Amino acid sequence: MISASEYSQRRDRLFEMMDDDSFLVIYAGVGRKMSGDHFAYTVNRNFYYLTGIDQENSVVMLVKSCGERKTYLFIDEYDERKEKWTGVRLTIEEAREKSAVSNILFTNSLEAKLDSALSEDGDLGHLVKLYLDLEAELKIKDAFTTRDLRDELKEKYGELIIEDLHPRLTSLRMIKSPAEVALIRDAIKTTDLGIKNVLLNLYPGQYEYNVRNTFEYAVRDDNNAEIAFDTIVAGGQNAVILHYPNPKERLNNGDLVLLDLGARRHYYNADISRTFPINGKFLPKQRVLYEIVLGCNKAVINFIRPGLTLNELQKFATDYLAAECVLKGFIKNKEEITAVYYHGVSHHLGLDVHDVADRDRPLEPGMVITVEPGLYFKQLKIGIRIEDDVLITETGCENLSKDILKDVSDIEKIMSTK
Ligand SMILES: [Mn+2]
Incomplete structure (x- = not known):
């Protein structure tokens, strides 16, 4: 088993590679639609590598601003209907214990957090650079990939620099602990x-x-x-x-x-x-x-x-x-x-x-x-x-x-x- 502290060390190494006043968002992804049914969901390995969490629709955000480092993990809120169909979801405490991320939020607050990261008066400071994993055609919601997200954010925040995170993560993953x-x-x-x-x-x-x-x-x-x-x-x-x-x-x-x-x-x-x-x-x-x-x-x-x-x-x-x-x-x-x-x-x-x-x-x-x-x-x-x-x-x-x-x-x- 990989210890929670190792996940934290991996994120630290990634923080080292990030420019100041930048942030990084990685998605666990969602299951892909077949024709009638869905393909079996499997976690985005880059997300798993940084968190140890394999739950669908989770997201991790690393913020490096004014010399400070903050990590947020987003997971789905308790949903009675979803539990009846697909099983028990992680509680906030379980997610925290597995990943060693202390700030756990619900995924439905992700958009607001992204907006706050990108607006001049947001609580995260003024961030000018975003790292996204643009290599894989990763579905982050139905028919929507990280590349679509890049295009959407580019449209909304013209001056935002978006960089592909994939080479940096790859260089970390190539050496096994x-x-x-x-x-x-x-x-x-x-x-x-x-x-x-x-x-x-x-x-x-x-x-x-x-x-x-x-x-x-x-x-x-x-x-x-x-x-x-x-x-x-x-x-x-x-x-x-x-x-x-x-x-x-x-x-x-x-x-x-x-x-x-x-x-x-x-x-x-x-x-x-x-x-x-x-x-x-x-x-x-x-x-x-x-x-x-x-x-x-x-x-x-x-x-x-x-x-x-x-x-x-x-x-x-x-x-x-x-x-x-x-x-x-x-x-x-x-x-x-x-x-x-x-x-x-x-x-x-x-x-x-x-x-x-x-x-x-x-x-x-x-x-x-x-x-x-x-x-x-x-x-x-x-x-x-x-x-x-x-x-x-x-x-x-x-x-x-x-x-x-x-x-x-x-x-x-x-x-x-x-
Ligand atoms: Mn082989």
């Missing part, structure tokens, strides 16, 4: 349980969705963990589709199955890929390709150190796979690698699975990234990806998912025990 890393570790541990459940219950003739359910059952059953993203289970040639949707095909004897999946703890995600022989034994050609991808996965993990960029990791991985594939006769020349390896080897991981990041910023201790080389040969009905999650350290990296089986002998051994 020990408490954040602990939650990612938890998510990975639960993911491991799910994968073991798959390994012990995998048979030819099952459907891809059976495997998904085997994984997700174990995850949810582990102290009510959540699923990080739509679980990918792709048998045979389906595995050459990177984000293979809708797992519904039968798993054939003699094929491989590719899993790309993860659990989530308090919004912190695991993102793991593994590839297993459906009948428990790799065929010779599958094994050769598997060992190439595994060798690359391990070589990249060994190569990682502070100062490197994701582009440098990508080049390293691509060169490795290309050289091995030429050597083993799977492609004729190194240039052909782009036909059988066509995605990035790493992305940042955290509150978002593809976490917000400046991809050109060199690696620093405290960053968490994935390492996920792959090879995809449609004609051979083989798609292999092996993905671990690693924490950058002072001298290299720590593989947070090293306990999740990936060596051929370990996989074949555990599958033969069932």
Whole structure:
């Protein structure tokens, strides 16, 4: 768990980045309309990062004026009808305890507070600059985004400077605290349980969705963990589709199955890929390709150190796979690698699975990234990806998912025990 004081420290770091006589507003967002129904609401991760609150329609405001710092948290007022439909809302005391914000107001007073911040005789002093998160198309009420809000305020207060907060928040979120890393570790541990459940219950003739359910059952059953993203289970040639949707095909004897999946703890995600022989034994050609991808996965993990960029990791991985594939006769020349390896080897991981990041910023201790080389040969009905999650350290990296089986002998051994 993240402590309330850590949320307060995060806001302090953001205050440091703000100009004087400025303020900042971040929205938790609202659920989005589908056609008849609504999509499930999920909190704006930037809002959650600063407050630990995941309740819809909440807002946080940071005001930096005349050397003073004030924080306001807005939450919905008690509403009997809403409670009957969607459950109990936070009380003022609960919101205060979770977020360490002392000034809690109701969301219906937000507009007045904004006006007071922007008028010359308002109680907050004369503020000339507003920071909004303009990156995401975040709905803050029905069909109204932060970009719409920017346009509306620009119209009303011509001289107001509005700056995109996203790069600053991103730079903070890229470095994980020990408490954040602990939650990612938890998510990975639960993911491991799910994968073991798959390994012990995998048979030819099952459907891809059976495997998904085997994984997700174990995850949810582990102290009510959540699923990080739509679980990918792709048998045979389906595995050459990177984000293979809708797992519904039968798993054939003699094929491989590719899993790309993860659990989530308090919004912190695991993102793991593994590839297993459906009948428990790799065929010779599958094994050769598997060992190439595994060798690359391990070589990249060994190569990682502070100062490197994701582009440098990508080049390293691509060169490795290309050289091995030429050597083993799977492609004729190194240039052909782009036909059988066509995605990035790493992305940042955290509150978002593809976490917000400046991809050109060199690696620093405290960053968490994935390492996920792959090879995809449609004609051979083989798609292999092996993905671990690693924490950058002072001298290299720590593989947070090293306990999740990936060596051929370990996989074949555990599958033969069932
Ligand atoms: Mn990934």
